[in-house]
Amino acid sequence: MIKHLHKPAPITKKYFTPGVILISLIALNGLVFLLGRFIFGIGAVTNLNDQYPWGIWIGLDVGAGGALAAGGFTTAALGHIMHRDKYETIIRPALLTAMLGYTFVAVGVFTDIGRWYNIWHPLIMWNGNSALFEVGICVMFYLTVLYIEFLPIVTERFMGKVNLPGILSRLNKPIDRLLHTLDRGLDRTMFIFIIAGVVLSCLHQSSLGTLMVVSGPKMHPLWQTPVLPLLFLLSAIAVGFPMVIMESLTASHSFGLKPEKEVLTSLSKFVAPLLSIYLLGKISDMFIRKTFVYLYEFNTISILFGIEVIIGVIIPLRMFLSKAVRESTTGLYIASMLVIFGVLMNRFNNFVTAYNPPYALEPYVPSIGEISVTLGFVAIEILLYRLFVKIFPVISLPVEKVNFKTKYAIRRNSK
Amino acid sequence: MAQNRRDFLKTLATIGVSTGAISAVTPQVAKAGPTNILSDNRMGVLVDATVCIGCRKCEWACQGAHDKVQQDFIEYENNDVFKKARRPDTNNLTVVNKYDSELLGSETIKLQCMHCDHPACVSACIVGALSKEENGSVIWDTDKCIGCRYCMVACPFQVPALEYYKALDPKIVKCDFCFERTKEGNLPACVEICPVEALTYGKREDLLIEAKKRIKNHSEKYFNYIYGEHEVGGTAWLYLSDKELAGEVFPKLGNDPAPGVSESIQHGLFAYFVPPVALYALLGGIMWLSKDKDKSEEKL
Numbered sequence: 040m041i042k043h044l045h046k047p048a049p050i051t052k053k054y055f056t057p058g059v060i061l062i063s064l065i066a067l068n069g070l071v072f073l074l075g076r077f078i079f080g081i082g083a084v085t086n087l088n089d090q091y092p093w094g095i096w097i098g099l100d101v102g103a104g105g106a107l108a109a110g111g112f113t114t115a116a117l118g119h120i121m122h123r124d125k126y127e128t129i130i131r132p133a134l135l136t137a138m139l140g141y142t143f144v145a146v147g148v149f150t151d152i153g154r155w156y157n158i159w160h161p162l163i164m165w166n167g168n169s170a171l172f173e174v175g176i177c178v179m180f181y182l183t184v185l186y187i188e189f190l191p192i193v194t195e196r197f198m199g200k201v202n203l204p205g206i207l208s209r210l211n212k213p214i215d216r217l218l219h220t221l222d223r224g225l226d227r228t229m230f231i232f233i234i235a236g237v238v239l240s241c242l243h244q245s246s247l248g249t250l251m252v253v254s255g256p257k258m259h260p261l262w263q264t265p266v267l268p269l270l271f272l273l274s275a276i277a278v279g280f281p282m283v284i285m286e287s288l289t290a291s292h293s294f295g296l297k298p299e300k301e302v303l304t305s306l307s308k309f310v311a312p313l314l315s316i317y318l319l320g321k322i323s324d325m326f327i328r329k330t331f332v333y334l335y336e337f338n339t340i341s342i343l344f345g346i347e348v349i350i351g352v353i354i355p356l357r358m359f360l361s362k363a364v365r366e367s368t369t370g371l372y373i374a375s376m377l378v379i380f381g382v383l384m385n386r387f388n389n390f391v392t393a394y395n396p397p398y399a400l401e402p403y404v405p406s407i408g409e410i411s412v413t414l415g416f417v418a419i420e421i422l423l424y425r426l427f428v429k430i431f432p433v434i435s436l437p438v439e440k441v442n443f444k445t446k447y448a449i450r451r452n453s454k
Numbered sequence: 455m456a457q458n459r460r461d462f463l464k465t466l467a468t469i470g471v472s473t474g475a476i477s478a479v480t481p482q483v484a485k486a487g488p489t490n491i492l493s494d495n496r497m498g499v500l501v502d503a504t505v506c507i508g509c510r511k512c513e514w515a516c517q518g519a520h521d522k523v524q525q526d527f528i529e530y531e532n533n534d535v536f537k538k539a540r541r542p543d544t545n546n547l548t549v550v551n552k553y554d555s556e557l558l559g560s561e562t563i564k565l566q567c568m569h570c571d572h573p574a575c576v577s578a579c580i581v582g583a584l585s586k587e588e589n590g591s592v593i594w595d596t597d598k599c600i601g602c603r604y605c606m607v608a609c610p611f612q613v614p615a616l617e618y619y620k621a622l623d624p625k626i627v628k629c630d631f632c633f634e635r636t637k638e639g640n641l642p643a644c645v646e647i648c649p650v651e652a653l654t655y656g657k658r659e660d661l662l663i664e665a666k667k668r669i670k671n672h673s674e675k676y677f678n679y680i681y682g683e684h685e686v687g688g689t690a691w692l693y694l695s696d697k698e699l700a701g702e703v704f705p706k707l708g709n710d711p712a713p714g715v716s717e718s719i720q721h722g723l724f725a726y727f728v729p730p731v732a733l734y735a736l737l738g739g740i741m742w743l744s745k746d747k748d749k750s751e752e753k754l
Contacts, residue, residue: 082618089543089615092603120737122744153601153616153624157581160600166487166582168717171604173724175580234737238730245723253578253608253716256707265715268723396612397705398541 045128045299045435049196050428052294059425062418069415072408073150081153084408090396091403093151098390099413100147103383104140105178105247106275110286111137111185112240113279117309119233128302128435131192132290133283135433138185139420145182147416148175170249177243184236191229192431194222244275251389260330261344262393266320273317278382280310281355281375288372290434293425299435304365307374311359314378318352343384343392351381488582492571496590497636498658498690499645500665501564503699504675505652508536508550508562512644512653516548516566519632519643542566543615547629548644553703561695563703564644564653567592567613567629568682569690572711575605575614590658590690591631599626610686610705610712631690658690665694687711 076084087094114133118126149155161175201215202208248271251258264270284303291298325331334341355377364370391403405413428434510530517524522545536552543549548566555561569592576584576592583598584605594605601624606614617624632642640646645653654661662683669676681699682689685707693699700706723729 078621080619080621080624081616085618087603087618089541089606090612092606092616116737120741120744122741148602151602153603153618153620154599155601157598157600160581160598164581164583164598166577166579167724168487168577168713168720169580169582169604170716170720171578171580171602172582173720230738230741234734234741237737238734241733242723242730246720249716249719249723250604251607252719253574253713255574255610255712255715256705257607257610257612265719268719394607397610398539398612 046438047128047131047192047432047434048436049430049432050294050434050436052429054425054429056293058293059422062421066415066418066422069412069418072411073415075408076150076412077155081151084406084412086403086406086409090399091394093390093394094403095387095391095405095409095413096147096151098387099383100416101144101151102247102386102390104144104147104416105244106271106278106382106386107282107379108137108140108144109240109244109275109279110282111140111279112237113276114283115188115233116237119230120237125302126306128299129283129287129306131433131435132286132428133279134185134188134192135424135427135431136282136286138182138189139423139427141178141182141185143416143420144178148178150412170246170253173246174243174250177239177246181236181239181243184232184239187225187232188229188236191222191225192433194218194225196431198222240275241272245269245272247271248389251393254394257394257396258389259333259340259393259395260328261325261333261340262389264324264328264330266324267389270317270320270324273313273320274382274385277310277313277317278378280306280313281378284371285375285379288368288375290428294428294434296434296436298368300366300368300371303371307359307365307371310374310378311356314352314356314359318348318356321348321352340392343388347381347384347388351377351384355381488576488579489585489587490573490576491586491588493588493590494659496571496588496658496690497631497655498569498590498661498692499642500654500656500661501691501693502652502654502668503561503563503693503695505650506550506562506564507650507652508533508552509649510535510550511647511649512548512564513546513550515643515647516629517545519635520547520630522547536562541615542613542628544617544625544627547627551703555697555702561697563693563695563699565703566644566691567631568611568685569629569631570610570686570712571689572687572713574608574610574686574712577713577717578604578608580604587633589631589633589636591633591636593630593633594626596625601626608712610707612705658688658692661692665692668694684709687714 072084081087085094085096110133114126114130117123118130149158152158161172162179166172197215198218199215201211201218203211203214245268248268251263252265252267255263284307287303288298290296334344355374358364358370358374358377361370364374391405394403514524514527514530516522533552539551539553540546540549542565548564550562550564552560552562569590571586573584573586573592576586579594580602581598581600583596584592584594586592601616603614603616603626605626606612606616614626614628616626632640632644636642641655645655654664656664662680665680665683669678669680675696677695677697677699679698679700681693681695681704682691685700685704687710693704695703
């Protein structure tokens with residue numbers, strides 16, 4: 040069975056295109072406001088105040104950012120834990136996205152907290168009652184695990200190729216030896232980190248949901264429910280594969296590669312069942328708590344809820360059920376985008392729309408500065424992704440030779 | 455194969471045992487959260503809104519006691535501030551608002567941190583910087599604080615404030631029940647200065663008895679309810695008024711402690727680390743089994 044052989048390799052296409060320059064400008068704009076935040080304080084750049092302590096930096100950068108990086112642990116579970124070999128090609132891109140995504144979750148937290156120089160405090164100052172503590176600890180550990188999971192790709196890239204210039208060339212040999220040792224060690228122990236990555240993801244994805252539970256009646260009943268952690272976990276699992284599909288299609292389009300349609304189509308079969316479980320959870324919670332009464336009131340809140348559920352869940356669910364959609368690149372792209380939009384919307388609604396403080400003077404609307412920083416972070420992530428796939432063997436390219444076993448995680452090739 | 459199955463199993467078992475051992479030790483550590491004492495002798499303040507004349511001397515005294523910016527003493531007699539409802543903020547840990555009601559006339563009411571018996575902020579704080587002390591006050595350790603503002607998200611009364619316009623060292627600010635003053639045997643600054651004794655400082659249980667006595671003796675004067683007796687599990691500050699305060703002055707809240715649901719979820723997910731360890735073992739099992747399956751497929 041020699042067909043569709045792919046091997047991860049660095050992309051050779053040039054870095055800057057008009058699109059990339061535009062994205063760089065968005066990134067730059069974000070950095071300007073970010074500088075403003077660190078020089079003049081949170082109040083100068085954001086619309087946050089004593090009524091609305093959390094805005095889109097928590098809702099989108101942290102809440103949605105964490106969920107949209109879920110492709111990393113869902114594909115790791117599918118490819119490495121369940122050993123579905125055919126999905127091997129998508130694991131590395133998903134891992135890279137998760138690594139960058141979570142790095143920027145951490146950067147987002149760092150930007151948002153007032154006393155950023157104390158960000159390490161949760162490591163030694165524990166409060167087991169706090170959902171935020173659990174999110175913080177799990178994200179820190181998971182980020183470490185993601186970096187470890189990425190290390191084999193780094194060793195693969197540089198093993199036997201270490202060639203430092205000038206006086207540093209003396210270090211070539213020791214570094215190469217270090218890489219070899221690292222590679223061997225990681226190879227034996229990687230499964231520990233892979234399982235840990237999935238466990239840590241499940242834990243903090245659900246705890247992100249627990250976050251808002253403590254705000255009690257300040258949160259609109261359409262979203263405030265004790266099963267929030269479950270809904271957050273289910274939606275994160277459901278958005279993982281659509282995120283991978285969207286990225287894979289975007290990357291192949293951008294680099295002029297043939298879309299890995301066969302893999303993506305078979306991956307997309309998982310989406311509808313996962314989305315249905317999430318939708319079932321959400322709808323039954325609504326009926327058990329009888330919150331549908333709030334939908335009869337026609338206002339911003341009910342409209343935003345409607346958009347989240349209908350456009351973000353029900354329509355893409357229907358699309359992923361259709362074979363025609365799953366087998367068309369455009370169909371897959373649109374359906375995946377809708378799921379991503381739905382989860383983005385859900386996190387925004389949970390952290391921003393639903394939050395209704397008792398003495399709010401005026402509603403919170405994110406400031407230009409907040410939006411700029413959030414978009415800037417996304418832009419930087421895209422730029423880094425592009426840079427990484429040019430340096431490291433992440434995206435799989437077709438190869439002629441048969442011997443293709445990728446060297447990542449548990450190696451199953453016989454020696 | 456880089457690693458045979460026995461090795462795999464062995465490593466997995468080692469992890470299982472060591473995680474088990476760690477989790478056997480950690481519960482005590484994990485529960486080592488912030489100080490959260492619910493003493494029988496905790497103090498409180500009874501606010502009798504029917505007595506309050508809205509002189510705002512409490513605001514002045516509070517600012518003085520906490521090194522905040524004070525206006526001229528005479529400025530506090532200016533009633534223009536009553537035109538809009540204010541909230542406690544970074545310079546005013548307590549504010550007096552005037553509420554006009556067509557039915558019952560106007561009334562001035564002092565607002566500040568309620569010092570809950572089961573504080574949501576103490577439960578929420580990521581680093582356990584907030585604490586409920588033996589004397590009933592809810593205070594915090596600024597050196598621990600990371601400025602995440604989760605306490606503000608959690609507070610059912612929307613009390614904590616942050617110094618948003620400071621780039622370095624922004625602090626969470628709220629009423630600290632004059633912790634430093636009461637420690638030395640002094641009254642809280644606001645209670646001490648109140649010229650009409652609208653504020654009574656004392657043991658919370660004694661204050662409840664006193665409040666009930668006042669309602670009983672002057673049923674024509676009071677609305678028959680002590681706000682704070684049961685709200686979110688009870689608060690140190692208790693309010694008597696001639697009208698219903700819940701809804702207009704204070705939020706309508708249930709009687710269950712505010713952090714109750716979130717804490718039980720949190721402890722359910724991490725009950726002695728059993729769920730995470732079980733999930734780890736389950737995934738390890740699946741990994742091992744499917745590895746086997748995979749190999750047989752490869753042979754085909």
